[in-house]
Amino acid sequence: MVEHVDIREVGLRDGLQNIATPMATGAKLDWILAEAAAGVREIEVCSFVPPKLLPQFADAQQVVRGALAIENLRVSALVPNLKGAERGAEAGVHQLNCVLSVSESHNQSNLRRSTAESVTDLKRIAAFLESLPADRRPRLACGLATSFGCSIEGPVPQVRVVALAGEVAAAGVDEIVLADTVGYGDPRAVRSLFALVTAEVGGVPVAAHFHDTRGLGVANVAAALDTGVRAFDASLCGLGGCPYAPGATGNVVTEDIVFLCEAMGFDTGIDIEALIETRKILKAGLPGEALLGQVARAGLPKKFSYAARQAA
Amino acid sequence: MVEHVDIREVGLRDGLQNIATPMATGAKLDWILAEAAAGVREIEVCSFVPPKLLPQFADAQQVVRGALAIENLRVSALVPNLKGAERGAEAGVHQLNCVLSVSESHNQSNLRRSTAESVTDLKRIAAFLESLPADRRPRLACGLATSFGCSIEGPVPQVRVVALAGEVAAAGVDEIVLADTVGYGDPRAVRSLFALVTAEVGGVPVAAHFHDTRGLGVANVAAALDTGVRAFDASLCGLGGCPYAPGATGNVVTEDIVFLCEAMGFDTGIDIEALIETRKILKAGLPGEALLGQVARAGLPKKFSYAARQAA
Numbered sequence: 001m002v003e004h005v006d007i008r009e010v011g012l013r014d015g016l017q018n019i020a021t022p023m024a025t026g027a028k029l030d031w032i033l034a035e036a037a038a039g040v041r042e043i044e045v046c047s048f049v050p051p052k053l054l055p056q057f058a059d060a061q062q063v064v065r066g067a068l069a070i071e072n073l074r075v076s077a078l079v080p081n082l083k084g085a086e087r088g089a090e091a092g093v094h095q096l097n098c099v100l101s102v103s104e105s106h107n108q109s110n111l112r113r114s115t116a117e118s119v120t121d122l123k124r125i126a127a128f129l130e131s132l133p134a135d136r137r138p139r140l141a142c143g144l145a146t147s148f149g150c151s152i153e154g155p156v157p158q159v160r161v162v163a164l165a166g167e168v169a170a171a172g173v174d175e176i177v178l179a180d181t182v183g184y185g186d187p188r189a190v191r192s193l194f195a196l197v198t199a200e201v202g203g204v205p206v207a208a209h210f211h212d213t214r215g216l217g218v219a220n221v222a223a224a225l226d227t228g229v230r231a232f233d234a235s236l237c238g239l240g241g242c243p244y245a246p247g248a249t250g251n252v253v254t255e256d257i258v259f260l261c262e263a264m265g266f267d268t269g270i271d272i273e274a275l276i277e278t279r280k281i282l283k284a285g286l287p288g289e290a291l292l293g294q295v296a297r298a299g300l301p302k303k304f305s306y307a308a309r310q311a312a
Numbered sequence: 313m314v315e316h317v318d319i320r321e322v323g324l325r326d327g328l329q330n331i332a333t334p335m336a337t338g339a340k341l342d343w344i345l346a347e348a349a350a351g352v353r354e355i356e357v358c359s360f361v362p363p364k365l366l367p368q369f370a371d372a373q374q375v376v377r378g379a380l381a382i383e384n385l386r387v388s389a390l391v392p393n394l395k396g397a398e399r400g401a402e403a404g405v406h407q408l409n410c411v412l413s414v415s416e417s418h419n420q421s422n423l424r425r426s427t428a429e430s431v432t433d434l435k436r437i438a439a440f441l442e443s444l445p446a447d448r449r450p451r452l453a454c455g456l457a458t459s460f461g462c463s464i465e466g467p468v469p470q471v472r473v474v475a476l477a478g479e480v481a482a483a484g485v486d487e488i489v490l491a492d493t494v495g496y497g498d499p500r501a502v503r504s505l506f507a508l509v510t511a512e513v514g515g516v517p518v519a520a521h522f523h524d525t526r527g528l529g530v531a532n533v534a535a536a537l538d539t540g541v542r543a544f545d546a547s548l549c550g551l552g553g554c555p556y557a558p559g560a561t562g563n564v565v566t567e568d569i570v571f572l573c574e575a576m577g578f579d580t581g582i583d584i585e586a587l588i589e590t591r592k593i594l595k596a597g598l599p600g601e602a603l604l605g606q607v608a609r610a611g612l613p614k615k616f617s618y619a620a621r622q623a624a
Contacts, residue, residue, distance in 0.1 A: 212606065218531045219533070256526070298525045301494075
């Protein structure tokens, strides 16, 4: 019996939010279509932030509309506050992704409010969702940014992450995502933190969101797989990094993470060669961007066998 | 009690052998000196192959002489056959590194003989070393190339690796190195193969040599650490890859692997910032080469603490 692992594409949000020049809406939709055709079943397609703040997401509604037309695809969107949640729900996304930071300094710098205020906001969003008819109510996920460390504060104590995860779970989310926003995690810390948080949140699924800032991203995914995590965010071509923050890097590379999972015997349902083909859309649509990824460079191993086929 | 992990630099051999233009002898010695000063205790400084075959190593004797003048440094050299072993022992290296491939096709293509003939060669080298006075006898290590797969044959059955490791151990080597020459390994395969081989070779230490061809190099190091492996080859700047083999890539990046180990609580005795400084020697001495490495790009995490200091 092959276990399934969910790989969720977040490049259209976490990747593009760091790229000043808006990608054409058509190219975004081509990207979503191509990944869905490759077998990706969940894509974070945009962020419902004010377009003045991030012109990259001015086309959020169009992108959502296009994505919702694709069968068997869970369409999610980042929402920074209640206003964003209302826009996201109105647009009809299947899932809203909230985010708050364990690090107070990062929460202040990123969201201009305290972490406690962000938790209050999250509760407001949860209440708003409760007020919607069940058939028009999106799932609610919440990411805990800087769960492993913060470039302002340095290390973040695990006890704070666990406490915040408990509060977030109590707010009624459907999923918690531990995020290593700036590459402070390592396999040992991943194992202990995921075990502690999972024990705290009473059955709420815990997913992982790793950046490869210091080269440990893939190793952290492997460590999280060891602890039973079965859902991972990733970004095609490792898109991301911030032009204003030297050394910042994107999420772990979707293609490489799918390869990791399949090589380790987990079924992702995703065709790696089709993912690699999808890179052409980014190459054309994001001229000048660095496109990372080792499997795309080297190709699959000779006689490579997907997990589901190995087991069959 | 902090456990120690040996990180051995192999960029001067495995990296440089893939670079056609010889690096200046002075730059090689600066590199060795700088890494030794950063705390690296074992460096593979050259290959004793015929200079006509690899002009990069025409200065092998000079490089060895310079390296031997450094205190507390184990100087090793690759030797492809008995002739090379004689040259290496004559030069006074502390350790000879032999290599043979589990994959017959790779052994033929790399060494122009069968794997069985390579084992016979290894036995000849071991006998030659036995004939030397004990105080002039180098240690003998043997790498098993393509232990996880081969770009000619594809997957390599673990049972063949285990059997060959047993033969190599019986030949009287002081260390066995399982090498993922072309990036076919994954954390699951690493765990099972190292456990099987360690059980087979009766106390002979088993080290790891990973390439990052498909992005799993660091994850494979972490998996090997889990199984108790405490010695790893790595290459500064991830140097390597072959200009004639698209997609080929170098060893795991020394700086990133030291960071992984220290972050996970293993003492390497190596100063990461001093290693990062050492990159300048490669930048100047190898113009045009791609210098990889994520920690060098991002810097250490804020308030980063080395394992030995954490424990103190």
